[in-house]
Amino acid sequence: MRTAELARRTQTVTSTVTSVVTEVVQVPKEEIKEPKADAAFVILTRNKDLNDLRETLIQLEDRFNRRYNYPYVFLNNEPFSEEFKAKISSVFGLIPTEHWSYPDYINQTQAAEVRKDMKERKIIYGGHESYRHMCRYESGFFFRHPLMDKYKWYWRVEPGVKFACEIDYDPFLFMEKNNKKYGFTISIKEVVETIPTLWNTTMKFMDEHKDLIPSTNMLDFVTNKDGGYNLCHFWSNFEIGSLDFLRSERYLSYFDYWTVLRWGDAPVHSLGVAMFLNKNEVHWFEDIGYYHGPLWNCPKGKANDKCWCPEEESIEIKNKGWSCTLNFVDLPNPKV
Numbered sequence: 001m002r003t004a005e006l007a008r009r010t011q012t013v014t015s016t017v018t019s020v021v022t023e024v025v026q027v028p029k030e031e032i033k034e035p036k037a038d039a040a041f042v043i044l045t046r047n048k049d050l051n052d053l054r055e056t057l058i059q060l061e062d063r064f065n066r067r068y069n070y071p072y073v074f075l076n077n078e079p080f081s082e083e084f085k086a087k088i089s090s091v092f093g094l095i096p097t098e099h100w101s102y103p104d105y106i107n108q109t110q111a112a113e114v115r116k117d118m119k120e121r122k123i124i125y126g127g128h129e130s131y132r133h134m135c136r137y138e139s140g141f142f143f144r145h146p147l148m149d150k151y152k153w154y155w156r157v158e159p160g161v162k163f164a165c166e167i168d169y170d171p172f173l174f175m176e177k178n179n180k181k182y183g184f185t186i187s188i189k190e191v192v193e194t195i196p197t198l199w200n201t202t203m204k205f206m207d208e209h210k211d212l213i214p215s216t217n218m219l220d221f222v223t224n225k226d227g228g229y230n231l232c233h234f235w236s237n238f239e240i241g242s243l244d245f246l247r248s249e250r251y252l253s254y255f256d257y258w259t260v261l262r263w264g265d266a267p268v269h270s271l272g273v274a275m276f277l278n279k280n281e282v283h284w285f286e287d288i289g290y291y292h293g294p295l296w297n298c299p300k301g302k303a304n305d306k307c308w309c310p311e312e313e314s315i316e317i318k319n320k321g322w323s324c325t326l327n328f329v330d331l332p333n334p335k336v
Contacts, residue, residue: 037172039153041065041072042142047081053159054087060157064167070155073147138236138265140255143246151243158237164289164309165299171240171285182273183240183283185290185297186315187324189231190267199229202271205257212250216278216334221327222271232324233270237292240285250276278334284325295319
């Protein structure tokens with residue numbers, strides 16, 4: 001009986017969400033009549049993510065984009081279904097096979113053995129081939145898709161995330177006007193078993209490319225006092241950033257230096273940011289209430305009045321030992 005009741009309630013909730021989505025997407029835009037940035041939301045998604053995605057877009061439209069009307073770019077490694085296209089009206093891009101596969105030089109037998117070993121050791125996503133392709137794509141290819149060519153800024157969104165606060169300004173223009181290159185909401189420490197060779201590879205890259213790394217870098221954010229990697233990284237499921245930065249010679253040189261491993265795109269992006277940018281070029285969007293299970297970024301004090309998220313749940317309060325955000329805040333501003 002309990003299982004049947006749970007199923008009934010789940011079906012009711014799903015039906016409610018669907019009807020709300022249908023209603024909301026038909027509401028006319030109340031667009032802000034001001035100059036906008038050359039920017040877009042970019043969403044890597046699958047057909048099966050449709051319901052979670054629609055719920056996320058309701059919140060994003062309600063909290064921000066119904067006034068600003070920035071476009072969405074949806075990317076998938078498989079063709080989007082007709083149902084997806086009918087219920088999500090925007091621009092759809094198919095990811096090229098060469099961007100979602102192995103480079104020619106990869107020994108796929110050895111790769112399969114590594115995945116099996118990581119799965120047996122219960123390393124999160126260790127046995128997932130598709131997850132590796134996703135991480136590689138997000139690290140070095142999404143910004144090269146032809147649909148992204150006309151944009152200078154991106155806001156990454158994932159299906160199922162929540163936006164809890166009214167966003168009454170344009171984060172893209174904020175970044176542009178204040179010479180910011182990368183913005184985040186949550187930063188945490190990586191699971192060390194997923195990146196056993198990442199830091200050594202990065203140190204080797206830095207040793208061979210000293211000319212690409214400015215003296216005003218942000219490496220103190222990702223290193224201990226002894227110079228080792230402290231596992232801190234920006235959680236890339238939310239990021240607002242400069243596409244010019246990701247397309248730059250220095251970032252692409254770093255991406256091209258490594259191969260297909262279990263490394264997440266978040267530490268790869270973060271190490272790129274730490275090497276090549278300074279603190280003044282990076283921004284913590286503390287005022288954007290954001291949830292990606294199981295973590296919150298939630299504004300504090302007066303800023304929380306326009307939110308429904310509980311500020312005490314914000315990771316830098318609730319999980320200080322796991323969060324790296326206050327490490328970022330404490331970094332000195334660069335001397336210019």
